[in-house]
Amino acid sequence: MSVLIVIPARYASSRYPGKPLVPLKGATGVSKTLLARSWEAASAAQGVDRVVIATDDAKIAEHAEDIGAEIVMTSEACRNGTERVAETIASLNVEPEIVVNLQGDAPLTPPWFVEELIAGLRNAPDADLATPVLRADGRALNGFLDDRRAGRVGGTTAVFGTGGRGLYFSKEVIPYTDRTYGPSEETPVFHHVGLYAYRPDALAAYATWPVGPLETLEGLEQLRFLENGRHVLCVEVDGKGRQFWELNNPQDVPRIESMLGEMGLV
8 A cells, every 4th residue: 555544533622522523514505524525635635545534433433434434443542633643554554655644624625735745755755754834825824813813723834944844833823924914915924734644654653752842832743753853844835726724613614614615615
């Protein structure tokens, strides 16, 4: 097997319980759950051999079965999606070349994000994992700033150095800029997309490391790799006119539904 996508999904989210089963209306007014839309996004990517949903919840497993997805039951001990993906790979007893984690709160993930991420990791033999970043326009940046001013946790931002090597990821808006940008104007801020491609050895090692102080403060699982000196590759992707937003809070539902409508996504 070359590439396996795992969609980790849990019901007991501290910020938004039951989030994977939240309905989202598309352009035609038809509702599909967050999980169904995320599974469709994963299944649309080319060059992927298998897609599975990993969960510890019976309701989510039942719904995944209803939409025709393959399910892997994992333990309640998993503290984040990466640990759930690592447990899934161990339980499946497979050795893919690349393991992709498409998080269950990213229904707007275009298939080329997945494809470009896989290509990026293949072309960077020194990287332990890769993750996409999307340059924020003024509209997206203002959305981040509005969330922070309202005390909400919105999107995650990323900073990286030469060759795309990740330096830091934060729920704050970084780097700082004091400029005001028009809605379609490019900004120096990069939106981190909730998607990862791991080499299996790095994924297995991750599950053995303790949670570090930065991961604890930010609540961002990818920081564990940085805290343990691993090479995280940031792959810049092109939205090609598509908007992108994760579902983190109940307030994100109308925002994502509006984006689905504007982009004509059913």
